[in-house]
Structures are given as C-alpha cells and as structure tokens.
Amino acid sequence: xxxxxxxxxxxxxxxxxxxxxxxxxxxxxxxxxxxxxxxxxxxxxxxxxxxxxxxxxxxxxxxxxxxxxxxxxxxxxxxxxxxxxxxxxxxxxxxxxxxxxxxxxxxxxxxxxxxxxxxxxxxxxxxxxxxxxxxxxxxxxxxxxxxxxxxxxxxxxxxxxxxxxxxxxxxxxxxxxxxxxxxxxxxxxxxxxxxxxxxxxxxxxxxxxxxxxxxxxxxxxxxxxxxxx
Ligand SMILES: Nc1ncnc2c1ncn2[C@@H]1O[C@H](COP(=O)(O)OP(=O)(O)OP(=O)(O)O)[C@@H](O)[C@H]1O
Numbered sequence: 001x002x003x004x005x006x007x008x009x010x011x012x013x014x015x016x017x018x019x020x021x022x023x024x025x026x027x028x029x030x031x032x033x034x035x036x037x038x039x040x041x042x043x044x045x046x047x048x049x050x051x052x053x054x055x056x057x058x059x060x061x062x063x064x065x066x067x068x069x070x071x072x073x074x075x076x077x078x079x080x081x082x083x084x085x086x087x088x089x090x091x092x093x094x095x096x097x098x099x100x101x102x103x104x105x106x107x108x109x110x111x112x113x114x115x116x117x118x119x120x121x122x123x124x125x126x127x128x129x130x131x132x133x134x135x136x137x138x139x140x141x142x143x144x145x146x147x148x149x150x151x152x153x154x155x156x157x158x159x160x161x162x163x164x165x166x167x168x169x170x171x172x173x174x175x176x177x178x179x180x181x182x183x184x185x186x187x188x189x190x191x192x193x194x195x196x197x198x199x200x201x202x203x204x205x206x207x208x209x210x211x212x213x214x215x216x217x218x219x220x221x222x223x224x225x226x227x228x229x
Contacts, residue, residue: 002148002180004206009037009044009055015039019054019204020199021196024147027171027181028209029191032201033226038184042150042208045182047071058148064215073148074141082125088112090134091119095140111139117167125195130160138166142173143162149174152184167194188216202226 004018012213016037022028030038043049044054047068049151056063063071074095093100099109112121115135125133134155141149154170155163171194174181183195191198197209202222219227 001058001059005055005057007050009040009041009049010052015204016206017204020206020208022179022180023176025178025184026196027194028197028199029183029195029212030184030199030201031191031223034206036201038201039152041201042152042182044074044186046150072146073150074144074146076137076141076151076154078153082133084125087122087124088117090139090174091136095144107143107162110181111143117137130157134158134166138170147179147180149181151181164193192216
C-alpha cells in the first residue's frame with residue numbers, strides 16, 4: 001500500500017502537504033487546478049524531489065533511501081516516454097534492462113503484441129502514430145511489472161476516442177495484475193471512467209482519496225471551483 005505520511009513538499013515558493021493512503025490495487029485520479037501540485041506529488045513519490053518533511057511509504061517501507069530507478073514503480077508521462085533513436089522493441093526492452101539482450105527483446109516483442117503493435121516493433125517513434133507511441137510506452141510499463149504506476153496525463157495528446165481506448169486498455173491490464181495506479185488528469189471523465197477514487201490536489205494540500213462517483217457527483221468547494229458549472 002502507498003502511504004504518504006505527514007508529507008510536506010517544497011519547490012521554490014510552492015508548498016504541498018499530503019497525509020493519505022491509497023488502497024492496494026486501486027486507481028486514484030489526481031484532480032485539481034493547474035499549478036496545484038499534482039506533478040510535484042508524483043515527483044516526490046518517484047524520488048525526484050526529496051520531501052521537506054514526512055515519508056513516502058510502500059508496504060510500510062520508507063522509500064527515501066531508494067533512488068528513482070530502484071523504487072517499486074513505473075512512470076508514464078504524456079510524451080517523452082520513448083527514445084527517438086531506438087526502435088519500439090528496443091524502447092520497450094529498456095524496461096527490463098539498460099542493456100537488453102535477446103531474451104529481453106523477445107519479451108518486449110510479446111509486450112508489444114499484447115498492446116496491439118505486433119509487426120511494428122522495428123519502427124522508431126517518428127514512424128509510429130501518437131496512439132501507437134502511447135501503446136509502446138504502455139507496453140514498457142506492463143513489462144516492468146511494478147506494483148505502483150504513476151501516470152501524468154499519459155494519453156492527453158491523443159484524441160478523445162483513442163484516449164478512452166488507451167485508458168481502458170491500461171485499466172484492464174494493470175488492474176489484472178493488481179497494480180496501484182495514480183493518474184494525473186484534467187478530465188473528470190477520465191476519473192469517472194478509470195478511477196476508484198479521487199485525490200483532490202488544491203490549495204496546498206493533497207486530500208485523502210474519496211470515492212470517485214460520489215465525489216464527482218457532489219464536488220467539494222476546492223474541486224467545484226476547478227471543474228466549473
Ligand atoms: N522546478 C521548480 N521550481 C520551482 N517551482 C516549481 C518547479 N516546478 C514546479 N514548480 C511550481 O510548483 C507548483 C506546482 O506545480 P505542478 O507542476 O506540480 O502543478 P500541477 O498541478 O501538476 O499543474 P498542471 O496541471 O498545470 O500540470 C507550481 O506553482 C509551479 O510553478
């Protein structure tokens with residue numbers, strides 16, 4: 001289970017506190033105004049931003065001593081997930097090893113097939129559509145098989161139909177393996193479609209997760225101001 005224990009983050013003049021836990025195997029959407037601190041929170045969990053106070057715990061273990069690469073998590077961003085000079089299969093195989101060998105590449109090819117990219121493994125990102133690139137990045141996350149997945153607007157660059165298709169694919173595949181997922185999104189529809197709970201990040205605080213359906217049906221003031229009428 002992910003637990004943020006009396007966490008306080010500082011980035012320049014910006015301050016954010018969080019004291020919450022995310023139930024294992026569930027999806028929590030991070031919703032809140034631009035500049036509210038959603039990405040900052042993910043950075044701290046991923047290990048790129050050391051906390052000013054408090055702890056990030058995974059299954060009771062303080063992650064502070066672990067550098068980002070050794071944390072039990074995968075990260076998926078909106079873009080920049082793939083190295084442009086490497087083929088799809090090489091990019092995905094990097095999820096297994098910084099120097100992938102033939103067996104790693106074989107597993108990467110299988111992961112690409114699982115996300116519907118069989119036959120495109122030798123293309124570079126520039127030769128793939130945006131949706132295909134998103135699939136390749138998701139294949140790498142699946143292959144890494146880490147128990148915690150952090151997603152920062154992962155499919156934001158895609159059109160609405162493709163976005164919901166990718167979200168459903170991610171939801172099905174990651175939920176099947178019991179991963180806990182934090183999903184930063186600006187779209188309440190994403191939270192409704194994919195998340196069990198919502199963490200409102202606003203006014204300097206990441207609030208404890210609340211059930212997505214009831215929270216979005218009756219948003220608290222901090223979220224209502226952001227969502228609009
Ligand atoms: N490297 C940095 N140095 C100083 N301040 C920063 C830095 N990175 C972000 N900030 C500030 O921290 C605050 C939170 O930013 P953050 O990117 O976490 O918000 P966000 O909720 O993810 O926003 P968005 O929805 O627009 O992506 C902002 O006020 C931002 O200007």
